[in-house]
Amino acid sequence: xxxxLYVDIEKDFRSFHLSTRFEAGQGVxxxxxxxxxxxxxxxxxxxxxxxxxRGKIELDGVTWFDSERGIDxxxxxRRVGLLFQNYALFPNMTVEKNLMAGLRTVEKDKKKARAVxxxxxxxxxxTGLERHRPSQLxxxxxxRAALARILLTKPGLLMLDEPFSALDGYLRxxxxxxxxxxxxxxxGTTLFVSHSRDEIYRxxxxxxxxxxxxxxxxxxxxxxxxxxxxxxxxMLSGCKNYSGAEADxxxxxxxxxxGWVWAxxxxxxxxxxxxxxxxxxxxxxxxxxxxxxxxDLRKDTQNVMECRIxxxxxxxxxxxxxxxxVNAVSDSSNAWLRLEMxxxxxxxxxxxxxxxxxxxxxxxxxxxxxxxxxx
Amino acid sequence: xxxxxxxxxxxxxxxxxxxxxxxxxxxxxxxxxxxxxxxGILDVILTLPMVLPxxxxxxxxxLLLGAKRPVGMWFQEQFGIKLVMTWYSGIFAAAVVxxxxxxxxxxxxxxxxxxxxxYSGQTLGLSNTYIFWRIRMPACRxxxxxxxxxxxxxxxxxxxxxxxxxxxxxxxxxxxxxxxxQLWRTDNEALAxxxxxxxxxxxxxVLLTVNMLEEKNRKERR
Numbered sequence: 001x002x003x004x005l006y007v008d009i010e011k012d013f014r015s016f017h018l019s020t021r022f023e024a025g026q027g028v029x030x031x032x033x034x035x036x037x038x039x040x041x042x043x044x045x046x047x048x049x050x051x052x053x054r055g056k057i058e059l060d061g062v063t064w065f066d067s068e069r070g071i072d073x074x075x076x077x078r079r080v081g082l083l084f085q086n087y088a089l090f091p092n093m094t095v096e097k098n099l100m101a102g103l104r105t106v107e108k109d110k111k112k113a114r115a116v117x118x119x120x121x122x123x124x125x126x127t128g129l130e131r132h133r134p135s136q137l138x139x140x141x142x143x144r145a146a147l148a149r150i151l152l153t154k155p156g157l158l159m160l161d162e163p164f165s166a167l168d169g170y171l172r173x174x175x176x177x178x179x180x181x182x183x184x185x186x187x188g189t190t191l192f193v194s195h196s197r198d199e200i201y202r203x204x205x206x207x208x209x210x211x212x213x214x215x216x217x218x219x220x221x222x223x224x225x226x227x228x229x230x231x232x233x234x235m236l237s238g239c240k241n242y243s244g245a246e247a248d249x250x251x252x253x254x255x256x257x258x259g260w261v262w263a264x265x266x267x268x269x270x271x272x273x274x275x276x277x278x279x280x281x282x283x284x285x286x287x288x289x290x291x292x293x294x295x296d297l298r299k300d301t302q303n304v305m306e307c308r309i310x311x312x313x314x315x316x317x318x319x320x321x322x323x324x325x326v327n328a329v330s331d332s333s334n335a336w337l338r339l340e341m342x343x344x345x346x347x348x349x350x351x352x353x354x355x356x357x358x359x360x361x362x363x364x365x366x367x368x369x370x371x372x373x374x375x
Numbered sequence: 376x377x378x379x380x381x382x383x384x385x386x387x388x389x390x391x392x393x394x395x396x397x398x399x400x401x402x403x404x405x406x407x408x409x410x411x412x413x414x415g416i417l418d419v420i421l422t423l424p425m426v427l428p429x430x431x432x433x434x435x436x437x438l439l440l441g442a443k444r445p446v447g448m449w450f451q452e453q454f455g456i457k458l459v460m461t462w463y464s465g466i467f468a469a470a471v472v473x474x475x476x477x478x479x480x481x482x483x484x485x486x487x488x489x490x491x492x493x494y495s496g497q498t499l500g501l502s503n504t505y506i507f508w509r510i511r512m513p514a515c516r517x518x519x520x521x522x523x524x525x526x527x528x529x530x531x532x533x534x535x536x537x538x539x540x541x542x543x544x545x546x547x548x549x550x551x552x553x554x555x556x557q558l559w560r561t562d563n564e565a566l567a568x569x570x571x572x573x574x575x576x577x578x579x580x581v582l583l584t585v586n587m588l589e590e591k592n593r594k595e596r597r
Contacts, residue, residue: 076500
């Protein structure tokens with residue numbers, strides 16, 4: 001039988017309403033959202049340490065929570081492994097005691113338990129640290145100890161809450177590699193919560209985006225990044241240019257057919273060469289997909305915008321050029337476009353044209369790079 | 376010098392601080408879980424003895440435990456024991472006055488406890504009793520110990536409510552504090568001074584213990 005988790009819960013807070021709904025099968029499902037959007041709270045509700053107001057939680061057909069039928073299985077009976085952001089190792093116990101604590105309910109025989117723990121410690125490269133306190137371990141060791149402690153309880157569902165947020169740079173990357181190996185060896189469902197789109201993209205198969213307490217339908221990771229459907233998902237996927245938009249059927253009083261959008265904030269009509277959904281509210285374009293036009297190429301007229309350079313920022317490897325459309329009606333934050341390109345490309349452009357703040361500049365957006373979004 | 380007041384003071388302080396230790400922790404743990412309104416009301420009631428003059432506390436206790444009052448009468452009828460004007464009357468007075476100190480410090484310790492530790496214990500299948508005694512209490516140990524020592528010190532120094540409930544009978548209900556007052560009143564200044572020295576010494580040791588506990592706490596947190 002395949003593992004399957006079904007969650008449909010609601011919970012009210014004083015200034016916040018949580019409403020999550022998703023289904024997760026085998027493999028790693030990501031929950032992507034900005035901090036404070038309810039990701040961690042969702043995991044806590046699934047684990048049973050926090051009680052939702054309404055809804056239903058099921059794993060493999062077993063009901064864990066059902067407000068209508070009055071079912072609320074205690075966390076001790078749910079067999080979930082929840083890895084907290086701060087790892088939550090018990091500070092008053094040694095590493096070995098910490099792992100033993102997890103095994104207490106599974107293995108009563110002290111001697112056997114100790115052997116199992118020793119084996120696990122070896123597997124997680126913790127041998128030699130038995131008598132250490134959690135505070136004496138490095139961040140990576142703490143994470144391994146916490147994971148080992150969780151896996152000893154043989155959970156049916158694994159949940160990781162921002163597992164790398166407490167670490168920096170290089171160590172983070174190293175641990176991510178280790179974690180991926182561990183996850184590959186885990187046969188059940190895994191929920192992976194993160195605010196980092198890169199982590200989600202690398203680690204997860206499917207993703208559910210959360211925005212201000214609300215979840216959006218689950219989608220395969222690739223789809224979510226290549227064709228995000230909503231503004232929130234698109235923002236979380238790292239896209240930085242948006243304009244309010246509507247389908248643009250008529251141009252100069254003439255039918256121009258389907259496939260055109262009117263970008264309100266930029267004051268241009270753009271061809272996206274595909275059907276525009278009726279409920280479209282925004283379009284998005286990634287910074288790398290806005291092209292500079294150098295010289296006066298007559299054939300490049302479609303989807304070309306006349307802009308003015310507003311700011312030039314030098315990044316480590318890239319140039320970031322902020323421009324605004326000359327046709328923009330107002331100078332709202334959306335009216336600015338962000339172009340990103342390798343430094344050489346910007347240097348090459350400056351050979352032929354003037355590239356100073358205030359100068360005119362022409363940019364082109366290809367039809368397939370326009371993301372059609374609803375809010 | 377008759378050492379009875381020292382003996383009586385110490386036993387009253389010890390017994391009452393043991394009572395306060397458990398009731399204070401219990402109250403701190405459960406009241407933190409209640410909804411805001413109930414919590415606010417209970418919090419005020421339980422902390423009042425700390426800010427009220429001890430004589431007012433004594434007055435309330437007499438209303439309850441006095442020989443002709445409901446609780447006092449019931450005990451008299453059922454068990455034939457008096458609740459006031461005996462040595463153990465001092466326990467009631469000391470316990471009520473010292474309770475808020477234990478309750479407040481324990482609550483502070485519980486509030487600074489990282490709740491994710493309890494959550495992770497629950498998901499690991501550990502029982503709530505195990506989590507309370509083996510994870511929550513050890514993590515809050517320093518704060519709770521400091522509360523216990525402080526409430527012991529307060530119980531030892533109790534005067535107002537004790538004098539109303541237990542009175543002053545040499546060799547029976549006399550404590551250090553009531554003895555000092557009695558000696559001063561009867562112009563026995565030299566002896567009063569000796570008891571003052573004893574009292575100051577005990578209190579200094581207690582405060583030193585509290586400071587050491589807090590220092591240790593700071594170090595462990597680092």
